[in-house]
Amino acid sequence: MKKARIAAATLSLLIAGKACPVSLITADITAASAVEELTENSAEEPEYYEIAVQYSVKYAEYKDHAVAMGLSEEYVDMEEPFDIDIPDEIEGIPVTEILPEAFSLSNVQNVKLGKNIKTIGDYAFNGCSYITEIKLPADLERLGSSVFCECRGLEKVTFNDKLVSIGRKAFMNCRALTSAELPDSLVKIDENAFSGCQKLSKVRFGANIASIGAGAFNSINMTYMEIPSSVSELNGCPLLYTDYDELPDMAIRIDNSDCVLGGDRSEWKEFIIICDEGSAPAIFAEEKGIRHCTYEQYKNGKYDRRVETEYGDVFSNNTMSWCMVEGGYEVFDITMGDAEELVIPDEIDGVPVVAVSNNLSSRENNTKVKKIVIGKNVKTIWSAAFFEYPALEEVVCGEKLETIMSLAFYGCEKLQKVIFNEKLKTIEHMAFFNCTSLTDINCPGSVTSLKQGTFYLCSPDFIILPESVKYVEQSAINVSIDYESSFSNPSVIVVLNPECDFEPSSISGSRGIWILGYSGSTAEIYAKENGLLFRVLEKPKESNDMSETEDMTDETDTDRCAGDTNCDGTVDLSDVVLILQALANSDKYWLEGTDPSHLTTQGLYNGDVCYYGSGITAKDALWIQNYLLGDTESLN
Template sequence: MYLSEIELGENVSEIGRGAFGCTSIDVLELSEKVEFIDNIFSDMHTSTKNEIYKITNTVIIKNPECEIETRSGEWGDVLIVCDENSAAMENAKKSNARCCTPEQYEKGEYDKVEVSPLDIFVCIKKYGMMFKETEDGLEVGKICCVKNGTVVIPDEVGGIPVVKYDYGVKATREGSDIFISIEDRIIEQYIDEIEKVVIGKNVKLLGPGAFTQCKNIKSVEGGEGLEKIGDQAFFELHKLEKFDFSDKLKEIESYAFYGCCNLTDVKLNNALEKIGANSFSECVSLDNIIIPDKVSTIGEAVFNDTHISTLVLPESVKNIGRDAFSCFSGDYKDRNEKVLVSVTKVDRVELKVLNPECEIDGDPFYKNSKDVYMYGYADSTAWNFAHKNQVLDFYAFGDANNDYQVDMSDIVLIMQSLANPNKYGLEGTDEHHITQKGIDCADVDNAGNGFTANDALKIQKYLLGQEKLV
């Protein structure tokens, strides 16, 4: 595809049909020893069969005795440059091909061909892919070739924005296994060559299975306008380390990044509303993530088998799915039992639920409730779950004295521990002195910034109905 020039051997006398089809050779000059040629630029890549495209290459013939194929229409829009009285000129006219003499060619005096910027061959040569028009702009139809391991989806083609890469690929299941075929989306021979993807700024949608099976992709960049990532778009890309998440991204569908075991840098934006089931499951190197405050549902197994030690669910989250959260440690292996990455065990696993009415479906901890510290409001759905399922411990926001209630006694203990630390502080002599757990629970004002009188004031305002604790 990217062959732009070639030096023919001095003994070449015949060149067959399609010898240089689907290359980037614009002009080919033949020596005087070439005696016969068919349409050497025909037969583009099989991906373009039955599609409309124009081949506008130029072939310069020096041998006046050189014969060319004379099938009518065979040469399409190829320009044949040869002497006026040559055999090639006679044959070219018989086949209704574009032709001119060398003198006319130098002066530009020959029939010009208008080529659309959406011409398939032009697009493949320039972008390595085909496009099709939609109501909103252009859609990437098929990736036909890859240069230097990189796929670049352009911002626009011929002034028309490229808005999506969605070929309608669907996954099929057999038992617990998932199978996806993307051969209609990317030429099979290039699937393993892709190491980097750059997404144009106008692309809004990456459809289901967009780059599944492209096992060597390490990074995905750009995509400033991306709004939706489809099912299994980057399914089991074990080498993927970096993905630029758009500030406009609203939806991540199921299994989108499932099994991306080396993905570490995930920064979700505030526009995000939906995180589908299993979307980050088995991302075992992912150790930190902030859930945006527009997300309303944490789907089933979203963060199952990650390395996230602390997950904070904002007040917007109304539902937590089954097996949503677990922390992986040990060797992560592929289907052939090859170790892909080894992950150390974290010392403490925490889930903080800021919505006191958040619905919890089944066990969100993948049967590991007893290994989790859970944070939430006293008498909340989180507290009820923790009480029934015997989590390792429950931390109630504002509960300084650890009686699983928030009232004036918590405010009193905070003030006592600050005023008389020898008696009521962490190492105080009074049997009811504050504990480390109590300090952690009481730290509600700018949580994480330390234990102060402002925490007592915030709890007081909470009891008066003036503020939320977190």
């Protein structure tokens, strides 16, 4: 009996692999039971007929193609290395795709891929450390994100002649890879695609490469790279050298005179840009203060050599050192002794302080720092700037802060509160990794994505992801156990963008998790696919008497209706939403915000239910939510 159609969203639940959560296995059984209940009388034509298993691999068979879903049951927890062979066809049907996470973190060793495979999904072979060689299929067109990320034994990749794009971090940290002969068909290499490939010393670009993402070749063993004339734009420096003990002269040759360069001086300052006089790259280099020369000058050694010190003059006082960078000073090597508060100054001798960098060498001198206040002119907190500060409890971001780099507050286990500003755009990988005391996380409405490990092993009561967050990477949020009963006090993750894109396993943890989002949103789909509790948020209602409530005086306290944040006469989920929106996007939803349904003075009093008089926080939203669920008896 043919089995009726199952939606593609259901199929994604059936992915099998070593990292497959229990919820996915449960979904597999549920979906299989549902299929058995359908009959030949179904009005819709069946999309696929059955799931087939051949040797170590499980497949889903459609009418005209099949996809590799993952490992068969007996291989999921196989401890010894084993081989997989994905054929050109299954029962006469071509195998055209490998699903995301299909073989992630498994002990697969030798891999043979059928010629008909056109797409390899995100994280398909992520962390498969036994793989030493890969020959890409003849018809492959797209490599997804992190496909071979952390395959640290991978020494050789044979690229096919139809490959069009290589996804983000596709070969990241493949530390044994020595060369990459890229085909002429390749058009795009996404950011960090070969980042961390420390032995990669030879890269050949094809004739049609048009886009190379920022940091595509970070931390590799190359001191010279040629960017062909087909590339019209570089959004950031594709190379990054990290061994600062011995800095050679490194060069990037750009053959397209009209190539538009992006990024700031810090990305390019270690390099010589080789380009034509008067070209767009030359103009960029001059504006940013970056060394540049023509090809003939470079060939004959007639170019500015790198000076002995990277920063030029370095200054210091009793608490910190600083040096001149683009736009002002960068401070580092901070020493606070017994002081409990560390304040990054707005300026030094009239020069604005625009960045804070690594303080690892002076970390032992900051063991008592409980609070860090970032100066108003600081735009960047560099990697590992406040790595493992043992006593740190609170961070206040300056009003111009735009970027928090990777590992910035890694391992600050007592950090409880971070006050973000409304200009923060980027929070990089593992910025707050293992901050196990961090309980309230309110991302500002200017952040567009959460990177891998951003809030990994935190223990938040609330995380608010504003409308601006469009992408959440794998393992961005992992909630740690912090209570005797892991589900007695769940973490509530509020997703205000109904179309936010979630990578597999982007939200996980050992503590209870609730996801709050809009009906039909991607957050609801993610919650259901991963066995997480989902609560529907309603759109906030507009107040019928906005002008009157805005003009209220101290009498609002006596007229207070606890919990009725939007002043519509009832207490419901729309009151919860308004609090969250006001906290996440103050320009639109706080007092005098641009949105008609913004918080009013009366609503400010009404919504303050958790420790009345302490002001509106995410805990007030949680208190009202629990009241509506019957877990809290009163709002007064």
